[in-house]
Amino acid sequence: MLRLSDVEVGERLRVSALSLHPGLNVIVGMNGAGKSTLLDVIAGVLQPARGRALLDDNDLACMSPRQRARLVASLGQEPSSSFHELSVQARIAQGLAPRRGHNAGLDDEARQRVAAVADELGLASSLHRRLAQLSGGERRRAHVARVLVDEQAQVIVVDEPFAGLDRLATSLLVTALRRRGERHTVVVSVHEVQTALALGGRLLGLHGGSIVVDGLLPQALHEAGPVWGDVRVVVDGDYVGVLQKRPD
Amino acid sequence: MSLRLSAAAALVVVVALVFALLCGPNGLAPPDSATVSLRLSRVMLGFIVGGALSATGAALQALLRNPLADPYVLGVSGGAAMGASLFTALLGAAPSALALGAGLPGAGVVGALAASALLVLFVAHDKGEGTVLVGIVLNAFSWAVVAVVRALVPASSSAGLSVWLIGSIGYPDDVALLVAGAITVGGVLALVTVSGSLSILRGGDEEALRLGVDVTRVRVVVVVAASALVGVAVGTSGVIGFVGLLVPHAVRRLFSVDERAVLPLSALIGGGLLSAFDGVARLGFGLLGSEIPVGAACALLGAPAFAFLLWRAR
Numbered sequence: 001m002l003r004l005s006d007v008e009v010g011e012r013l014r015v016s017a018l019s020l021h022p023g024l025n026v027i028v029g030m031n032g033a034g035k036s037t038l039l040d041v042i043a044g045v046l047q048p049a050r051g052r053a054l055l056d057d058n059d060l061a062c063m064s065p066r067q068r069a070r071l072v073a074s075l076g077q078e079p080s081s082s083f084h085e086l087s088v089q090a091r092i093a094q095g096l097a098p099r100r101g102h103n104a105g106l107d108d109e110a111r112q113r114v115a116a117v118a119d120e121l122g123l124a125s126s127l128h129r130r131l132a133q134l135s136g137g138e139r140r141r142a143h144v145a146r147v148l149v150d151e152q153a154q155v156i157v158v159d160e161p162f163a164g165l166d167r168l169a170t171s172l173l174v175t176a177l178r179r180r181g182e183r184h185t186v187v188v189s190v191h192e193v194q195t196a197l198a199l200g201g202r203l204l205g206l207h208g209g210s211i212v213v214d215g216l217l218p219q220a221l222h223e224a225g226p227v228w229g230d231v232r233v234v235v236d237g238d239y240v241g242v243l244q245k246r247p248d
Numbered sequence: 249m250s251l252r253l254s255a256a257a258a259l260v261v262v263v264a265l266v267f268a269l270l271c272g273p274n275g276l277a278p279p280d281s282a283t284v285s286l287r288l289s290r291v292m293l294g295f296i297v298g299g300a301l302s303a304t305g306a307a308l309q310a311l312l313r314n315p316l317a318d319p320y321v322l323g324v325s326g327g328a329a330m331g332a333s334l335f336t337a338l339l340g341a342a343p344s345a346l347a348l349g350a351g352l353p354g355a356g357v358v359g360a361l362a363a364s365a366l367l368v369l370f371v372a373h374d375k376g377e378g379t380v381l382v383g384i385v386l387n388a389f390s391w392a393v394v395a396v397v398r399a400l401v402p403a404s405s406s407a408g409l410s411v412w413l414i415g416s417i418g419y420p421d422d423v424a425l426l427v428a429g430a431i432t433v434g435g436v437l438a439l440v441t442v443s444g445s446l447s448i449l450r451g452g453d454e455e456a457l458r459l460g461v462d463v464t465r466v467r468v469v470v471v472v473a474a475s476a477l478v479g480v481a482v483g484t485s486g487v488i489g490f491v492g493l494l495v496p497h498a499v500r501r502l503f504s505v506d507e508r509a510v511l512p513l514s515a516l517i518g519g520g521l522l523s524a525f526d527g528v529a530r531l532g533f534g535l536l537g538s539e540i541p542v543g544a545a546c547a548l549l550g551a552p553a554f555a556f557l558l559w560r561a562r
Binding site: 067070076094095102 | 281442448450452454461462463500505525
């Protein structure tokens with residue numbers, strides 16, 4: 001179990017207590033609501049000014065970078081364009097580096113694992129192409145595949161993986177994340193109602209750096225406000241506006 | 249890296265070294281028994297210096313995420329030259345072979361360490377042109393110190409100090425060759441151990457952290473190893489520019505963009521190429537009656553190539 005207690009990151013995030021269990025945890029919120037900050041704290045790449053992030057009672061801040069990365073696989077919102085010269089295979093394989101070592105080459109087992117994840121996200125035919133040769137959506141999937149490739153990580157944290165994906169790619173990624181949610185603690189931020197509903201699991205709505213919605217999907221959406229057919233989410237009379245309706 | 253590419257790289261190195269061994273003041277010919285050991289030691293020194301500079305360039309380009317990074321451009325070589333020239337001045341007119349063989353590289357390492365530590369401190373959060381500007385400042389300061397030292401030492405010593413401005417591969421004694429070889433092998437191996445982390449660091453500190461890279465440790469390893477490599481290269485042969493810039497770029501273009509391959513290949517191919525270049529300089533003696541310092545030849549070719557990279561980076 002991953003637990004945050006009394007976490008504070010300046011004005012950006014204040015979480016008094018949050019426990020995340022295996023399953024899907026969908027984070028929603030407007031731009032600037034604190035989604036990425038929360039995900040970075042959960043991933044252990046941002047040390048909160050106050051409070052602690054604990055994984056099975058072990059403080060993430062006290063772990064070595066590699067030890068932490070073996071337990072928590074994470075991907076930021078905007079992966080660097082410096083990786084564009086890499087092949088899809090090489091980029092995905094980087095996700096195995098915390099476990100296999102940063103200097104390790106690809107053995108057969110790793111190669112098969114990378115190929116399986118690429119296939120899962122519809123990238124099988126692009127495995128040996130450079131990222132620079134792919135469309136934005138394909139590149140996004142290659143980056144996301146990097147975080148999904150390690151089956152042994154306990155927690156998977158992905159910031160807005162659906163940005164720029166078409167319907168088919170979105171559906172493939174939803175399936176992949178739901179599958180991970182059966183065994184891992186998956187924390188993912190999304191912007192769209194349909195994606196949140198397709199993922200299911202637990203909904204955490206952020207507003208002004210605080211968690212204002214916490215419940216199971218789809219009921220949590222009803223509780224949160226008039227979401228069906230609307231882009232607005234209202235909590236206790238305050239506009240939260242966390243989800244956007246996908247145009248039909 | 250595939251077996252085919254490894255074989256191609258090995259072939260380049262072997263051809264370059266054989267060519268270097270055959271180059272003499274009287275043209276291309278195998279060295280006679282009287283000169284073979286001298287020629288061999290010079291070829292080996294060229295290989296060591298070229299390997300040290302190229303591996304350092306590859307590591308700095310990855311660490312600083314800057315395609316213009318090179319020990320010469322960034323002032324690390326200048327720092328080493330400053331250290332070595334100060335050491336020469338302090339040593340006096342008649343230094344022993346041991347003092348020169350071990351002391352000069354040591355002084356070079358200290359100077360390079362100071363320069364690279366300053367560089368990394370200044371550019372830790374700068375990914376743009378600031379890196380090169382810091383290099384310009386470090387170089388200007390280092391060249392000024394070398395010039396002051398030249399003015400202050402006796403005339404007999406000051407002529408030798410010009411090697412710190414434009415380097416050349418000489419005929420090293422056994423001690424110098426041994427010290428330079430041992431430190432270079434150690435430095436390159438240290439860089440190779442962090443080469444996988446450097447590959448990931450190209451994507452930024454945050455991505456590296458997410459993938460379990462101990463960014464501070466990698467920075468320390470690169471700064472110390474790069475300083476040792478450049479210090480030794482400059483301490484034995486003076487300042488030779490642009491090898492460290494161009495060889496890693498060529499390796500990335502021709503062989504692999506993975507730093508795990510780029511680092512060892514840059515060391516090997518850079519070593520072979522500098523030896524071959526030095527061979528061409530020896531051939532020049534037969535044609536011009538005087539040897540062109542290999543540092544000058546590298547600068548003549550490297551400066552336009554650097555300008556091209558600068559233009560492309562913009």
